Amino acid sequence: MRRLLVVLFACISIVVFGQMYDPVQWVFSQEKISENEIELKFKANIEKNWHLYSQHLPTGVDAYPTNFSFTVTDNYELISQMIEPDPIREPDPMFDNLVLPYFKDEVIFKQRIKIKSANDFKINGEISFMSCDASQCVFPPLTPFSFDIEGVHNLENQQENEEKESMWWLFFIAFMSGFAALLTPCVFPMIPMTVSFFTKQSKTKVEGIVNAIIYGISIMIIYVALGVGVSSIFGADALNNMATNVYFNIGFFLLLIVFGASFLGAFDIQLPASWTNKSVKAEGKGGLIGIFFMAFTLALVSFSCTGPIVGTLLVEAATGGYMGPIIGMLGFSLAIALPFAFFAAFPGWLNSLPQSGGWLNSVKVTLGFLEIALAFKFLSNADLVLQTHLLERELFIAIWIVVFGLLTMYLLGFLKFAHDTDLKHISVSRLSVAILTGTLTIYMIPGLWGAPLKIINAFPPPMHYSESPYGIGNSQLIELDSEKSNIESALHLGPQGIMVFHDYDKGMAYAKEVNKPAVIDFTGWACVNCRKMEEQVWSDDNVKSILSNDVVLISLYVDERIDLPKNEQYETKLAGKTKMIKTTGDKWMLLQANTYGTNSQPYYVFLNHNEQQMVEAANYQDFGTVKLFTDWLNRGLEEFHK
Secondary structure, three states: OHHHHHHHHHHHHHHHHOOOOOOEEEEEEEEEEEOOEEEEEEEEEEOOOOEEEOOOOOOOOOOOOOEEEEOOOOOEEEOOOOEOOOOEEEEEHHHOOEEEEEEOOEEEEEEEEEEOOOOOEEEEEEEEOOEEOOOOEEOOOOEEEEEEEOOOOOHHHHHHHHHHHHHHHHHHHHHHHHHHHHOOOOOOOHHHHHHHHHHHHOOOHHHHHHHHHHHHHHHHHHHHHHHHHHHHHHOHHHHHHHOOOHHHHHHHHHHHHHHHHHHOOOOOOOOOHHHHHHHHHHHOOOHHHHHHHHHHHHHHHOHHHHHHHHHHHHHHHHHHOOHHHHHHHHHHHHHHHHHHHHHHHOHHHHHHOOOOOHHHHHHHHHHHHHHHHHHHHHHHHHHHHHOOOOOOHHHHHHHHHHHHHHHHHHHOOOOOOOOOOOOOOOOHHHHHHHHHHHHHHHHHHHHHHOOOOHHHOOOOOOOOOOOOOOOOOOOOOOOOOHHHHHHHOOEEEOHHHOEEEOOHHHHHHHHHHOOOOEEEEEEOOOOHHHHHHHHHHOOOHHHHHHHHHHOEEEEEEOOOOOEOOHHHOEEEEEOOEEEEEOEHHHHHHHHHHHHHOOOOOOEEEEEOOOOOEOOOOEEHHHHOOHHHHHHHHHHHHHHHHO
16 A cells, blocks of 8 residues: 555656656666677766665565666677666665665666677667655656667677687697607607608608608597597597596596606506507508508507507597597697608708707606696596595695695706706706796695685685685584474585585475575586686685575586485486486486486576576586676576566
């Protein structure tokens, strides 16, 4: 009844004052955020002693909130809710001194939009609002607004460009890995030997250059064929799934430890001599076949140096889909092949190469330390999946501190191995690497006491998987409502100190009780991109606040190996194959695959109480920044509260 009286009073005010008196004047502007995003600004200039109400008023209050209505078209999309600054909260004499949020003097509302059209267009809409002073309220007619928006002319190519950028980055990493392999004792000495062979055995200089180029191309063909074989045999999905497999991670940990020990000089790893002998014999055939088998012999004899790098690269490249391993091997092999062709063309430049010697062994030892450090990442993956808590965050960081500390001592000459030559002086390059590794070692030390260590956040276990999740000497208490304690007992400490559910049904039940939307987080203990998202995006204050206060976060680990009760285990069909659902991870993996048609992680779904999606699902590739993920969360909240 009171709301009716207030609105009636406002209408009478309009009649009495007509259009001569409006205490709020609007000014509209826009700002380009990116190529396809615009921020619309609505500035309200409010007369003295008057105030304008917030968009968000408590339910059951007679005051009318400020509301922005947009004309819906296919040309654009609202990518977040209307943003407003923190309002004033004081007793309002017009509404029995209730504390209501409002603004004085001036306020700017901001709305971001995503352009979906290649042509220019207009965004139209209307603003409805109520403004009051100490004795009266006015409810002016709807205020129209209009913005002229320039279309994005290359809209269709944006996604394709992003994919290309990702592949180019993978190619660059692979190329640098190939360059590292090139500077090992197994490969580097072969450059002058091979180039000299071609230049001396060839009848003309041009023939020598051509043969060397063919030799380099053969190297690329061999390694790219390896990438094609890996993708064809296993498939992109299988490679990606292997990264979360316990046995694969433990096996790869042991393999890298063995390779690392070999790099440090404990022993030499060689492929069967018969393979090399057969390849050497094939070299005698001459012509293109002979050159090809020379390249194949190089790949075989250098396996002890290149094998660990190639294996690691293939695992990391598998996340790039079917083309990932192929692009990875192309970049890797190109870095190895280029020097042979280059120095064949300019043989005089061979004299500028440093002589083979102790520095090559130093490169190999350095790679050995890096292999050992990386090995513990795979062991950590297995530990996380099994939830044994044997390799928690503090222990992992301590191991890395020791490894990189020893590497720094080695580079500075305080530590020697059996195959090292006497170090009479330290080169500038060696000192530079020592500074980097020493800095990293010191940087990691505060991590033992809870520092986030964002630079390396993709490698250690997450913050909440530690002996002291809140840092040594710190703790956090959770106050439970006695009436909801049964459900809230299922809450767990999650990333960034956010309380999460690990059970879908209990999480949804709690969301309904507290009248909040649910964000389903399909994640994995061994998922690197999941850790990047949690450490780089969730650590933002705004994101953390939304996930902690405005939504119910349900994190479902698809690789968790906790057995389901016998009566909940069953057999089903997945992608045309029989799949036994035995663990909680199997259960959540099936839920994601059957409901949303994907098995990639991280994968975020915004649901209402009817378990309906409010906005499109989010992933790391498309929403892996603070801005994009915040906008996604805000859009979900806006849809939920409509």
